[in-house]
Amino acid sequence: MISTKAMVLRVSDLAEDGVHIETLEEPEWLVNLPELWSGSGVLTLLSKIGIDLQVTKVLKEVSVIGNVRLSxxxxxxxxxxxxxIELNPEVSLVLSPGDKIGGQDLSLDHETYQGEEVDLSNYIREQVAISLPVKVVCSEDCKGLCATCGTNLNKDSCDCEKDQVDPRFAILKDLKI
Ligand SMILES: [Zn+2]
Ligand SMILES: [Zn+2]
Structure with a gap:
């Protein structure tokens, strides 16, 4: 296994034809995954994180193209x-030396690096974070749980009064969202 060090690049050592980085990181590499996620509920990593990147350099700009695989x-x-959920975020980044480009016109795919070394790890973690689903549903027509008795309505039915609405939520029912 290649260590995380594989994702630290010395820009001056990069050949013009670049370097191919292929690595499989342990789940610990994404130990901050729950913080990256804006959704609700618990997010668990089921696999190692496969990373496949082609890094090239044009003058001082470093371009990183590839993809990440995780479930x-x-x-x-x-x-x-x-x-x-299988995720396969694409990575397409251009990194410029930090002192050359000023604030505003930096897009999501255009980052800067400081000094001679570039640690791709945080950029890759960012791409993973962006690819996370905001809302997880098992299927678009999941019927959910009965609000009264908790029965999983995909598997079973119950005799609860379906029109019974908690008075606290009744007002929401009339709102057009
Ligand atoms: Zn469901
Ligand atoms: Zn019920």
Whole structure:
């Protein structure tokens, strides 16, 4: 296994024809995954993180193109059943020396680096974070849980009065969202 050091590049050592980085990181590499996620519920990493990048240099600009593979699991936001999700975020970055480009016109795919060394790890983590689903559902037509008795309505039915609405939520029912 190649260590995380593989993602630290010395720009001056990069040949014009670049370097190919292929590595499989342990789940610990994304130990901050829960913080990266803006969704609700628990997010679990099910696999190692496969990283495949082609790095090239044009003058002082470093271009990084490739993809990341990982699978995660999170409970369905409606029925709470675990849902397995394969993620395959693409990486397409251009890194410029930090002193050359000033603030505003930096887009998501255009980052800067300071000094001679570039640690790609944080950029890659960022791409993973962006690819995370905001809301996890097991299927678009998941019926969820009965609000009254908690029955999983995908698997079973119940006799609860479906029109019974908690008075606290009744007002929401009339709102057009
Ligand atoms: Zn569901
Ligand atoms: Zn019920």
């Amino acid at each position: 995660i699991q999170s409970p369905c936001s409606r029925c709470v059943e675990p849902v397995k």
